[in-house]
Amino acid sequence: MAEISNLAYVGLAASDLDAWQSFAEDILGLQTGVRTPDFLSLRMDELPYRFFLEHNDRDDLSVAGWTFDTEGELEAFVADAREKGAAVTLQGKEAAQNRQVERLYSCPDPNGYTHEFSFGVERLPLTQAFRSKVLQSQFVTGDLGVGHILPLSRNADETIRFYREILKLRVSDYIRQETPNGVLDANFFHTRTGRHHSIATAQVSSPKILNHLMVQVAVMDDVGLAYDRCIQAGLHIAAELGHHPNDHMFSFYVQSPSGFNIEYGWGGLVIDDADWQVTCFTQQSDWGHKRNPQRA
Numbered sequence: 002m003a004e005i006s007n008l009a010y011v012g013l014a015a016s017d018l019d020a021w022q023s024f025a026e027d028i029l030g031l032q033t034g035v036r037t038p039d040f041l042s043l044r045m046d047e048l049p050y051r052f053f054l055e056h057n058d059r060d061d062l063s064v065a066g067w068t069f070d071t072e073g074e075l076e077a078f079v080a081d082a083r084e085k086g087a088a089v090t091l092q093g094k095e096a097a098q099n100r101q102v103e104r105l106y107s108c109p110d111p112n113g114y115t116h117e118f119s120f121g122v123e124r125l126p127l128t129q130a131f132r133s134k135v136l137q138s139q140f141v142t143g144d145l146g147v148g149h150i151l152p153l154s155r156n157a158d159e160t161i162r163f164y165r166e167i168l169k170l171r172v173s174d175y176i177r178q179e180t181p182n183g184v185l186d187a188n189f190f191h192t193r194t195g196r197h198h199s200i201a202t203a204q205v206s207s208p209k210i211l212n213h214l215m216v217q218v219a220v221m222d223d224v225g226l227a228y229d230r231c232i233q234a235g236l237h238i239a240a241e242l243g244h245h246p247n248d249h250m251f252s253f254y255v256q257s258p259s260g261f262n263i264e265y266g267w268g269g270l271v272i273d274d275a276d277w278q279v280t281c282f283t284q285q286s287d288w289g290h291k292r293n294p295q296r297a
């Protein structure tokens with residue numbers, strides 16, 4: 002079965018690219034790839050970019066970029082998705098060149114952002130190795146991909162069906178937690194390379210599609226150091242340090258210049274499907290992740 006390898010990149014619509022550039026470089030430890038007045042790309046590793054931000058007042062998720070190992074797998078996946086009724090469109094050479102891939106397709110998500118499917122991503126030469134201003138270690142990427150995203154669902158059943166049947170993502174597990182606002186029902190999905198989840202969703206009413214995106218670092222100290230930089234810079238910590246029971250992530254959440262949160266984590270689980278058992282957890286965190294009220 003032709004399957005997605007991993008979530009290779011994420012596109013964002015952002016109103017303040019200057020704020021994003023310093024947040025990304027000085028707080029998160031990303032490296033600027035390309036910057037123009039209306040565009041900012043951000044690096045985490047040997048690839049030319051892992052995030053791209055286009056100037057737009059929406060301040061939300063715009064693109065989830067999924068990669069395939071081979072052209073054959075990409076084409077077979079697209080044919081299958083079309084057979085199931087998905088509106089997958091081949092993008093032109095210029096669009097593929099902009100994404101620095103060999104071939105590019107796109108398809109709308111039921112929640113108002115775009116999925117892109119590609120293969121043959123460019124790699125930069127050693128002379129342009131990734132350099133972070135602040136990181137002690139490195140980001141955990143490679144074939145585990147960029148990290149994970151949590152776009153919220155308008156209709157959870159429709160969204161979950163899309164992720165399972167069209168994107169052919171594998172179910173990781175569920176979290177169903179009683180909260181003062183009702184039951185939170187979160188659904189987690191992984192690709193065949195095994196990052197515990199590349200995408201998760203829950204039906205929560207919110208003005209934004211994107212609840213948060215997660216980047217992972219290789220050593221625990223880099224989470225603590227990033228937390229200290231956020232405090233020093235006076236940023237809003239949306240959730241304090243804590244530990245998730247399902248993906249084992251030790252992390253905190255900081256509000257980005259676009260309003261949605263960045264989860265900054267270490268220690269995320271990699272799933273081996275040979276012995277994986279899907280379970281349902283009843284709480285989001287083993288400890289911590291205490292939520293801080295939004296500042297006025």
Ligand SMILES: [Fe+2]
Nearest residue numbers: 149151215264
């Ligand atoms: Fe997360």
